[in-house]
Amino acid sequence: MKNTLDFGAVANRYASLLELCCSRRPPSYSLARTIHAHMIAYGFRARGHILNRLIDIYCKSSNITYARHLFEKIAEPDIVARTTLIAAYSAAGNLRLAREVFAGTPLSLRDTVFYNAMITGYSHNNDGHAAIELFRDMRREDFRPDNFTFTSVLGALALIADEEKQCQQIHGDVLKSGTGFVTSVLNALISAYVKCASSPLTSSSSLMGAAKKLFEEMPKRDELTWTTMITGYVRNDDLAAAREFLDGMTEKLGVAWNAMISGYVHRGFIQEALEMFRKMQLMGIQLDEFTYTSVLSACADAGLFKHGKQVHAYILRTEGRPVPEFMLSVNNALVTLYWKCGKVDEAREIFNKMSIRDIVSWNAILSAYVNACRIEEAKSFFKEMPERNLLTWTLMISGLSQNGFGEEGLKLFNQMRMEGFEPCDYAFAGAIISCAVLGALEHGRQLHAQLVQLGHDSSLSAGNALITMYARCGVVEGANCVFLTMPYVDSVSWNAMIAALGQHGHGLQAVELFEQMLKEDIIPDRITFLTVLSACSHAGLVKKGRQYFDSMCDFYAITPGEDHYARLIDLLCRAGKLSEAKEVIKSMPFEPGASIWEALLAGSRIHGNMELGIQAAEKLFELMPQHDGTYVLLSNMYATAGRWNDVAKVRKSMRDRGIKKEPGCSWVEVENKVHVFLVDDTVHPEVQAVYNYLEQLVLEMRKLGYVPDTKFVLHDMDYEHKESVLSTHSEKLAVVFGIMKLPLGATIRVFKNLRTCGDCHNAFKFMSKVVGREIVVRDGKRFHHFRNGECSCGNYW
Template structure:
């Protein structure tokens, strides 16, 4: 500002009006409080000094329209404005952004040659042009000024800052010093702010040095500005030093906020919460800025309890009406997975701005309530609230999550209609939506149409191709990005590494790893987590663990990557070990953690541990996440509790395709084919279209239920009605379905007519059927294909050996065993395991290593006698050794599943079911024995083998002896 005007009190204005009326006709409409003024009828003029008193009064009250009206009448009265009147008039023009009036006064100044002679007028003119957005005009006026003091320079420096010209703010500051003008408080504060914006650490440090020599360093305002500058430059240690050097008495809420916001912007959310506590202990009351930063920290850590305490503070201090605080509360509750609390905050807001609507839409989307997000977006439009770019970027992920391409296209049309063309943020979100809806070509069209592509654009399209299994395209685009000149950042690396992971492109992954080291990107936890994931998926779990162990700072993403890595590599015990370690850290588990560990429970059949994780998810509110609920359905289904899986399914408000697929697959695995088909029909009625995974589940259900005709029907309608091209896994299901039903020749012809090359899984299904039906000739032919396709897989050699053994062709059995030995292969031993009191117990055939083995073997002999008493006869055809019948019976008696069942009966309460998991297919003798044991022990025995579930109860099996 060019000069200071002291405010006049109301009684001063009354006196001025009284004096003014003696020399000028004052209209009746003028009032002592200055709320209205009519100058119509003024005929006589007082002195310039008296007019200036009146102008000064109105300036002090901020009544700038009256100032301009009075100035105009003054000129009409023939009076010449002086060096006091003119700055006042220009100040009014600046405050009202009346550029035209300001230019008229400038013309008057030029004519009267006042601008060159009076520094105050020149400063006011610079200030007026700057505040009216004409900074270049302001500079021209400044350059023509004959005299420039610190106030003149301040007017220019502040003007540049107000117009967002931080570069010129800094340049003018340096120029002022070079001309020998010493900066003051105003110029220093402006250039510190500009340095922060430009992240110009060197200039900021120079200004800091000036403040130290000038004695301003410990001033609260300057200390806050220094703290803000260092924080924006990412120098938090120096920011904290500047904050700590301020006197405790001088620290006001602005000072504390500068440090708190600095920590928040640099994602040091733990320090935000610590400093907030210190601020409270210092007796300072938080304001809206403080609250917003602390709530974001609570959101980051899912610190729900602390977030609720701050919400209480907000209510007590009546901050709820503030749009910004309300939106931040919605965001906090949403990220703490308390979407119902977020809704309550949203519903209680007296007024909602576009930020509030966007926060609520984002909250619904983040918590899997995608339909609610879309309904709210529609409601927002109906109510006349116009969405902005952030709103669009919030609602598009909801379309992506439920693969609603139609909704996404409608929003795309809205974007085109409302000209969102210049906002790259929104087009990146659109690209991501198309990619996640499987329409990668549409995503590419959006990408190709972008005038400006930032690193997010490249990361999104690279990630999109990776998500749609076009891994080669993703890697090719990554190479193009490097040639384009756009710098790779953390997000790009985190997008391309999954392409390497899923393509098993270990060589490319290692090259990117070298790039990460070379450019110092290994400090980013998300990049390192993506590396852990890449090495895990490429089967190099030991490399992944080494990288994980070297991480200085591990967040939940890195822990999740390690848990998922062990699970994906079949190291389920190690997955649980990492999971338990995570629980003992300060890192808060998130829904992804639950989704990563539940498959380990599912694979091991550890229902009790799965239930504990479910309870944890309930306590944290994670059960509202659709992905968590889907994983729970899968876990319960694979752990033998299909009824509980169904209950979880029913509680999901917004069921997606994965929800339906998980339940259908679960029913199919349990042999409930009709239930699986019923839910398939219900899914169709809801409007959700099946995908290739749905049909794998349906065909498997038909397979386990033995409904061949329905299997043929659904295989045909997959391509005819849904335009889904059958994949190799669908052909494998059909071969298994036909083979299991005894249609071996039809299955063989089916394979020969496949448009795809038959894989080992397809031929393996037929070989298994040959074993069941004792078809040696076809079995030998199929085995020949398999030995060429997968010569290292011992399972196929064992199947052929079983076919020979069942026919008593022991010489051929010996030949197969010799072949296995000559090729250096090892047969995977049959293994069964059972979970008792949260501990998994493993058993192998004839295993005597268990501490209770003596008791188990004794108990099995007793059971064997009881079974024989009621009609059980061992089926020695399942013994693959040429030994005497008695020895065959002894071998059968100690199969791994029988040992596990015996252990379960000895160590669990009589009313609880026995749950066994087996790594191979259950043999016919053990299947029959389990039926007899269930009747004798009056216990339900649930066995999950590599094919399906068997529920044994009262002498019967749920499979109806069809497996």
């Protein structure tokens, strides 16, 4: 065939077919790919503009890898192919690869459109500074900016928007370039001025004045001009001016109304937004997908499920012809409405029925699962996703880390970077929380350093994550340092810092910080009260705690949940006020759940109140019969009292019900590597040396009065058959390994999945004295700082 047909004629045919696919609305990329398959099958080698077109098609249909493959087969790709690829990489949020193509293009090949694509890439990926820098480069190299260049650069400027001078400078450039009458450029310029006006660093009125002047002097205005002005007023917190502007318009432009509605939504005026929606219906103003999405998102954010459902019904009634691309954004908004109102499965049903979906649809379902803590479904959904963007990764990483999957979170963070996505501050926050979960301090510190390098150090979410990370890795001072140097803080930051102090036994300081928070007029939320109650409990501040508990309902109108009551009961029990705790349980407005009985059981154990302990344990056996912790606590209680028969009974019932104790494991980070130890570990390669060194240490410790406490051996029931003294808990091994491997004088930081045992706790006190070092142990619940023979918890945990 290829010999008999004229090559040029075939090429023209293919070219026009591809053209046809792309000019369809929506473009038919799958048909285009079929045509490509045809070319391959018939041995037609695409070149020149046909190949460029194919690269464009693969880029736009989310198959950049294949587009890249085609690109790399070209010996000398022309500027069109390069521009296409840059645009595709930036649209996919992959700046690194876009920059690679850009940098690999010799100056002699470049043109204005090529620069425009890269400038847009930076701007779209929120790097306004890089975009403007490149614009200056381009001018230095004597490329002539056109109206595309200016719209992009002005978009970038609007991102930074903190200097009046820059706006005026580029305004001057526009006038010099002769594009000063082009509506699109003027729209972008107005947008830059109004965004700049909303920055706290500039004078809002003079910049809004400049925008208004531009608006009035424009030769020709379009829909965008009006909406830009309206959103401009909204951004500058002048809703009245925006409304006045809208009401002064002679034509009834739907888009302008949409802008006003979204302005109301963003400022929290939901009723006004809904009112405008109704008015539009009455006045017969054209409603479009933006009207619907705005209103739906308003309902979603305000939790107005009924209103949202009404809008849903209205759309189904009036939009008889569900054009797929029209319905795409509306469906996305509907999916969001349903999951935000707690209807995850309904959201999934809408998603399943959608005839076309985009990355937003996929991300919406992913966030639905993540937010509902349905992490297994999120994981498998993530794997199924046909494409991923920066948000996808971020959602999944933070979902994993917040659900305790630290290792998987970090793995995904690395994978994301390997695939060329530059992590934003939210992604960093997820990775940092992963480190917090793992107790990987060195790794967390490195992420902190990278954060600073990449300029994310003023980020709120990353800062809050860092506070948590340092605290959970045992470095309270680090947490405090981040807290004090953050440029802006919110209630999450305060909560994190109060929690940090509380977990480390600095109850008084936690309470002081809470008081300071109140003084600075930050309104405490339910989380704040949880942390401050825990802090009181760890520090034994019973009176304060009760006082705060009461103020929560009386002054802040927060109804205490079961979690708050559990903290209160914990507070009373630890202080030995068991009967008072029982009173509180009786007075609760709801049936006590597991967390209440757990607090009571732990309190009874500390104070040796066997009767109450048994009572609480029985309730727990009813509520969660599979939970191993109850059996362990109860048997330890019996063991302490020497009631060996009862110990055996508990053990038997555990065996009968097929319940296995979660194996204890501890880990310590040495030179950026996490070393894990199990009870009586035989797996770690250096464990023999650890046992030898431990033996030496115990000899020294005995001289100071240490006596191994054998009753705690029952803590690990699977190993009961072993001789008590021989059984070595994982935390001891990890601490000794840390002493051996960490630099002289460095604090040993060890993490354990379960609550630490009494003998280990005692041993670490002596150990800290013998080796003259600080030992920090984080167990399932809290921190112990051992220093010079004492523990920060005051033997109270």
